[in-house]
Amino acid sequence: MAALHRLLECLLWPARREAEAGEDGEEEQEEEEERGRVPDGPPSLLASPRCFQRPHGGAAASWGLRFGASAAQGWRARMEDAHCARPALPGLPAGWAFFGVFDGHGGARAARFGARHLPGLVLEALGAAPGEPEPVRGALRGAFLAADRRLRALWPRGEPGGCTALALLVSPRFLYVAHCGDSRAALSRAGAVAFRTEDHRPLRPRERARILDAGGTIRRRRVDGSLAVSRALGDFAYKEAPGRPPELQLVSAEPEVVALARQAEDEFVLLASDGVWDVMSGAGLAGLVASRLRLGLAPELLCAQLLDTCLCKGSLDNMTCILVCFPGAPGACEEAIRRELALDAALGRRVAELCACAQEPPSLSRVFRTLASEDIPDLPPGGGLHSKAGIIAEAYSKLSKAAELCREPRPRGCESAAGRAPSAHFLTYPGGRGLGGVGPRPPPSTCRRKGSPLSNPSIFGGDGRKSPSGREPQIEEAPLLLGKLAPSSGWNFGTKCSEEKYSSKSNSVAAGGAGGAPGGTLASSRRGRRRQPRPARVPRKPDFMGREPGGA
Known part of the structure; x- marks a missing residue:
């Protein structure tokens, strides 16, 4: 790990310097504005990355679900990501599970609040016997808006900060993906990416129309020239337009919810914050995850390796990923293991x-x-x-x-x-x-x-x-x-x-x-040995009886 740490420092030091202070200082100013920090505050990036991870996982053996999760602070001065995993939901029959990834900006308070309270709000909205799929989609939408309302009641007035939110709700018949912001999810089915979410950016036509109707502006591809995402929990300074409901404010907490019918070919769903997607494509991530699953790696160890790979590829942000594997996921393959061992030996x-x-x-x-x-x-x-x-x-x-x-x-x-x-x-x-x-x-x-x-x-x-x-x-x-x-x-x-x-x-x-x-x-x-030189002989004087040294 120490050698890998040194390698990351050597490979990524130029990228860190470029991100920390651009040629004209514009990148640093944008970063300070996005994170809600004053220019005189502590630097946004560390001198060396923090690679420590606590991978964890679990399984629901009754219906073949496995999951793993891990997070890394990376080069950021603070860890602002949070996540949650519930392989079983109390009050609902077997086969229901909930997973969430929350990427904070301006602090970790909003992300931690979402990871702690959103699963309970989803359960409250679902009830004991939820109908599928439309009632569940409505329940997820209501849970996100309720979480934003509760967070607003606890939030210090005038303090910046918020978080993106990404949730996966698994039922026996459907996969529900709800998200607001730029954290992404991807579904691998039959060896290919069958679905992935789209970031909520101010330049998307629907997002742009809402921002302009609420009296906002878009400068440098950001809301009012500051916030890079157009939907998030928190960020209440952008939710003050009078006479408009929460879902029509400059920045909205309303999620985009998609219901996907489950199939036997479903392999896995990967949820990750933008620090992972900054350096990896959807197809690249799906291929890497599938190849590691064929080596028999547990999902939590696979997530840890994935974050290490993203660090080496140049990610400078906090990173969090959750891997949810279904019965159709690739299993261990002896031929793949043999090739991997041969590759490691050759390297x-x-x-x-x-x-x-x-x-x-x-x-x-x-x-x-x-x-x-x-x-x-x-x-x-x-x-x-x-x-x-x-x-x-x-x-x-x-x-x-x-x-x-x-x-x-x-x-x-x-x-x-x-x-x-x-x-x-x-x-x-x-x-x-x-x-x-x-x-x-x-x-x-x-x-x-x-x-x-x-x-x-x-x-x-x-x-x-x-x-x-x-x-x-x-x-x-x-x-x-x-x-x-x-x-x-x-x-x-x-x-x-x-x-x-x-x-x-x-x-x-x-x-x-x-x-x-x-x-x-x-x-x-x-x-062939080199002969050792003998010490020089030192002449000695006769003793007091006139005898030579060594004499009788």
Whole structure:
């Protein structure tokens, strides 16, 4: 995770600087106006992203529904998103569920209020035996407007702020999607996007007509030149037009509700805030989610990986996503898992090659950009190389850690009778060689002949030669799917040596097995050792009896 964090900082720092302060300051001014913050307030973006997530999920086993959710603060100075998940609704028969995503602006108060109170208001509006589909659509519309009224009663007068709202109500027969703002939902059916919501922006014809009729203006594609969405909970400064109902104000809390008849081919519905959609298309998200489901990932872990991918692709906003899977969702596929393992192993080997061939230690961002310029087959659809940033960062981190450990001073207790001791940590090739003849430089007392793995300057230096057997260095063959490299017989990370494992007669260091085998011995020929210079003889004076030193 630390390596991935550094990679995000390196890749996204230019984008952060551009978003935080444009050439003429216009972007920063618009951001301050949208978030309701004064120019002298704290910066809207952090110096480094906050990637911490708490993925969670659940299931309704009786009718085959699974869900997962996760959220990340990202580069924003504050977390203003909120979400809720109710896989079962009290008072309604089995098969009903409610999910919601709320993206706040000007603070998180409105988003948290919606996540806490909107499910209860929906239940109140539905009643014990709701009719479908029109009565349910009316109930959702009434619940959104009721939530806005209650929020207005609690809202401090004159204080800016509000939130977009996106809700999915699942019934045994229909899927109801209600939304106001720019958070989006997408339904995947039979491997394709069958439905997705449309953002409520001031330039949409219906939204534009309502804003102008209420006496507002549209400047810079924003309501009165400030608010980027035309429907939201809160934002009461835009709901003061006299003589007009709430749904006809400049900014309305009335949701757009769609009822979709359920089919056996329904796979999943993805709900996400605009921080996800800023860098991913609907088709790209659907393809990425389907490919991860074929690996057998739980929905909550899939959501966490999705947000990591969006961070790597350049999202600078808060991000929240909820994945709701139906019985028709793709299941685990052995062939997909095999291809994924092969891809992870190939990426690990390529990272090792780039580090070995460089004259100086390459940065993680340089390694990533080099890989991005290459044609790598079988990358996940929609995510591409960005969805493999965790694998790349983990492989690079292991190599960097090995190089740092190689440069540590040797521990006490490792010296032999000959006065030589090997490095405390080292990286070996299965045949006893280092990284293509490349290895860390040991202390002067442990130097070997030229060409020995312990006589090379750095794990990242050298000329990239092959081993004597002609084999290329191999890194882990089967990395784990979630970004951790699994151990294999390729690279062997040695541990601290001891007197029992070090023999001055053979001048070799055992690393866990016999020489020439994976995890074997790294040995150096006694004949090729550099002879240690003898200390100069210091003449000594005769003692008081006139005897020479060493005499009887």
